[in-house]
Amino acid sequence: MREVLAQAAFQLFLERGFERTTVDDIVARAGVGRRSFFRYFPSKEDAVFPDHERCLAEMTEFLAAADDSDPVGAVSDAARIVLRMYAANPEFSVQRYRLTREVPGLRTYELSVVRRYEQTLAGHLRSRFGEDGDGALRAEVIAASVVAAHNNGLRLWLRSGGEGDPEVAVDHALALVREAWGRPAASTASTAPAVPEASTAPVVPFAVSGGGDGDGEVVVMVARKGTPMWRVVQQIEAAVGEN
């Protein structure tokens, strides 16, 4: 039934476009009641990505069983799981890609899906790197890199119409990431110098009327050297105005 609905929906989306297809249209073609649609898909967008939940679960399971010795390799392999899901149905994936490119609502929805993959990868890396120090930072940056690399290779394949093997492009992209992050780089983390807090107002803005029309007005500011940048900007924004 879920399958029937997903297929009916996808057909209609290709025929009339996503926005010009109502849920009533979908359930009419599928021959079911409108209420049933929302039983199987929380939203209209979900019908376009019917298999991501399963794929996400698969990735989670894979990472839980992964070897601890090479976390970056593990998340790279986890990303390949997603790739294979796409590669398993080239024509569907390509059509969906074209559809998603056209429809802003679907693009946004896809972002939230990708984000969940990314967070799953980041969570795994975090658990290996540790939460403290730069562990969380490295985890998130590497996860983002892996996802970006994967998506680059995947899009390359999708734009080609689903011809050939997508894994070669993705492998190459992931190799580039591994080259940058894979080896344990000597962290030259220099603890940033603490900026002293000025108790007195660091910035004193004056608005001075200029030519006569309000637009040529000039703002004069006085700041102490060493004032934190954000505090200066805060004052200036208030003075210069948002326009």
Next chain:
Amino acid sequence: MREVLAQAAFQLFLERGFERTTVDDIVARAGVGRRSFFRYFPSKEDAVFPDHERCLAEMTEFLAAADDSDPVGAVSDAARIVLRMYAANPEFSVQRYRLTREVPGLRTYELSVVRRYEQTLAGHLRSRFGEDGDGALRAEVIAASVVAAHNNGLRLWLRSGGEGDPEVAVDHALALVREAWGRPAASTASTAPAVPEASTAPVVPFAVSGGGDGDGEVVVMVARKGTPMWRVVQQIEAAVGEN
């Protein structure tokens, strides 16, 4: 009017929550017609992020004027523009952060905003790296890394309640990215293009010696109203000093 609506909306979101606030509630509090709301904000979510459009335009402008010698440094500095927008209104940013964490719809919306920043950065890198070979790949991965690093530092600051200087965490995070992807060394602040614009210099900084030790020194700046924020900041950074 836009401002009035945004404030009324944000108040109500904090009071009753996002979903439990209808557009009718907002326009009632703002004292305007319902139709006007959608004139200023395409969707209810947009009212929560009223300044991202301007910030994105600012970033685009900044990158268009950026030096070609150090693309990674340029996109890092571009990311700092976003940071400063958050830092300019700490209490608002923190409240919005907490709100966004709670509401799935807002999280998704924020993702689409972040994505646009990322694509802007990637576009700039792509134009410098070249589209061919690994140029596009490197551009997208580095853009994703920069965004992830920026967001990590930003979230750290937001979770702290907006205390202190967010730039130190973000600088540190961006340094980690630069270490992995950028060329060696090159402090970010020192690459700031030194001045410029003989025609209409928007900012004229003066350093005036103060007490005797260099720390009490005072800087006087003059800016025309309507000057792009990033240009002002650029000048001030050169004058106030990097730290």
Next chain:
DNA sequence: TTACAGAGGGTACTGAGTGCCATAGTCTCT
């Protein structure tokens, strides 16, 4: 047979977002 459970269907409602038109203020040209 009744009791029950679970899948699907139907109806009415809320609320976001849009299209269309009316009205008021402002600017310009003569």
Next chain:
DNA sequence: AGAGACTATGGCACTCAGTACCCTCTGTAA
């Protein structure tokens, strides 16, 4: 001053996604 145009705003009606509530049907166990 007055006609015409342009812009900002309000009002109204409509579509459609998503939800709450209740109904029917079917199969199973006692």
